[in-house]
Every structure is written in structure tokens, then in C-alpha cells.
Amino acid sequence: MNGLFSDNIFFLFLFACITIMNYSKMTENQKITLFYLLTFGLAFLKVISISNSILYLIIVTFFYLEFLTDDSIKIKFVKKLRYKFLDFLFLMLVQYKFFLFFLTLTLTSTRFQDCFTKLFSLENINVPSILDAFSIGVFFITIFEISKEKFKMKTFNNLLSEVFVPPINESRLDIYDEYFKILVNIEDKTFYIRKNSYNILSKDFVSIKLKQYANQNSDENTKAKFKTYARATKHLRGYSSLEMQLIRTVALEEGYYKIYIRKVFEILYTNILFRSMKEYYEKNNYVNHNRFKEYLLSVYVNNVRTKINGVVFTKMTNYLGENPNDWNKEKFYLACLV
DSSP: OHHHHHHOHHHHHHHHHHHHHTOTTSOHHHHHHHHHHHHHHHHHTTSSOHHHHHHHHHHHHHHHHHTSOSOHHHHHHOOOHHHHHHHHHHIIIIISOHHHHHHHHHHTOHHHHHHHHHHTTOTTSOHHHHHHHHHHHHHHHHHHHHHHTSSEEOOHHHIIIIISOSOGGGOOOGGGHHHHHHHHHHHOTTTTTOSSOOSTTSHHHHHHHHHHHOOSOTTOOHHHHHHHHHHHHTTSGGGOOHHHHHHHHHSEEEOTTOHHHHHHHHHHHIIIIIIHHHHHHHHTTOTTGGGHHHHHHHHHHTTOOEEETTEEESSHHHHHOSOGGGOOHHHHHHHHHO
């Protein structure tokens, strides 16, 4: 057993990471930071190669974020492996600045340092020491950027306990019927037509929009079709489907102002979250599982903000009232217009 561990650093790395995972008082952000510190230390001291350090880090962080996370609802809902990979890639690239960390490891790589020395003919200068110093600097920048949490998602646990309430099997959806029609007509006429898609890049959405606005020849070229599609989606708020509007409102803790990253988030997580939820409810035969789209609209109405006469209401129900039986169509129409 001793020989096994002494010959294979991966087991020691794994046990060290498991120890970090077991600190319940640490946030996920802090644990990932310690994973980075451990990996950087091993690579910097040349205990393991850069390629192995990256491989070990990816393996451990993937299992931690997707299978060993404290976010129990995420484990419960997200079953498809492709969704787990997409979630992992987005978290690592956006929240945990993996590109910056990769640059840190590259700078401390012996191979890179040798190539850099030969490329610029710097044999008389201690290039490895200089690049090691730069790598330490970049590492601290990486940790600093992670700690600022400029873009952060809410956990699935928080979403289900704070946003998706009441749960679908306890929701009274019939009382919203007349209001749902108004909302869909104003915001996204494709909402009910799209049975299993949730964003504007889905095949269903593109197909519907092209058909609605394609009073053009069948031999229309690709460029013309793209322009048609752009015009077709122009009326949507921020070129977003209702589901995209909902997820950016309820699922972001930080980073709403980061428009391009947020758009990628909306497109990815409308599928990851809503498809996973729907499949879970169907498989477990939840009450109202066949009305999942309507359930999303009820969550939308109870969480998306509106602005009336210059006054901002953090959610539409703050303006309309908590009881749908007390609403009227005129007020609801005004709440949807903003």
C-alpha cells in the first residue's frame, strides 16, 4: 500500500482534494481556489508535469462540481452527461477563470521556458526564474479574479427553495390562464408552439420564425435567411425567449451586466435547467408535469420585475397583488409592456 501511494502522486492529490471538499464551512469558490493552489504548487515545484497537473485538476473538479457538490438538487435533476459537461465547462471557464490558471501553469512549464529562451536567444539570462516569478503573479491575479465573483450563478438548491415556489405539483395554474395569453402574445408568440425548446437558437424557434416571416422565394440564400431571422426576433426583449428572460432574472446572483457571457448562460442553462426539470417531473409523474410550460409562466409572473410610471417593482406581483383573483387584464397588460 505504501509503495502504491509513493509511486502514484494522483492518489495523494485526490485525498488532499477530498480533505478540502469535506470542509463544510468553505464555499465552493474557496474549495476550487484551494484545488488551484494545490495544483499550482505541485506543478511549480516540478513534482508532476504540467499535463498531469491539468489532467488531475480536471478530473477532480469535474467530479466535485457535478457529482460531489453540496447542491443536491443539481445532482437530483441533471442526469444527462452532456449537460454535466456543459455545466462544468461553463463554470470552469467563466466562474473559475481556467484560461488564466492554464496560463499560470504554462509559464512555469520547463518546456515552455526552454522554448522561450531559445526563441529569443536569452541563454545569458535566467529566464526560468523570471517566468516563474511571472507565473506566481498571474496565479495571484487568477485567485483575485475568482474571488471577485463577477459572474455567479445561484445554486439549484436556492432556485428550487426560493424561486420555483410553490412546486409544480402544488401550483394552481388555471387561475392564470387568461393572463398567460396576454404575456405570451406580448413577449414571445412562439412560446406554446415550441414544445421542447427554450431559447432562440433552438431548431424549433428558428424554424417557426422563418416560417412566420418567410414571404420570400424558396431559393433564398443563407445570408437572406439570417437577415429574415434577425428581423423575426427583433420584437423580442433583448432577442430573448420568455424562458431566457426568466432564467437571467432568477438564476443569476452576479453578472447581469456582462451581456455576452449572460447570453451564453441563457442559451445553455435554459436547456440544462428546464429540460432537466421537465424530464424529472415526467419520470416521477408529478402533478401538472404535462403543464410545465404554464408552470414556467407562473414562475415568470411571480419573479420578473416591471416598471410602471417610473416606479420599479422587483416582481410583477408587487404591482398586481399576490392573489391572481384580484388582478385585472388592463393592469396585467401594462405590467407586461415594460
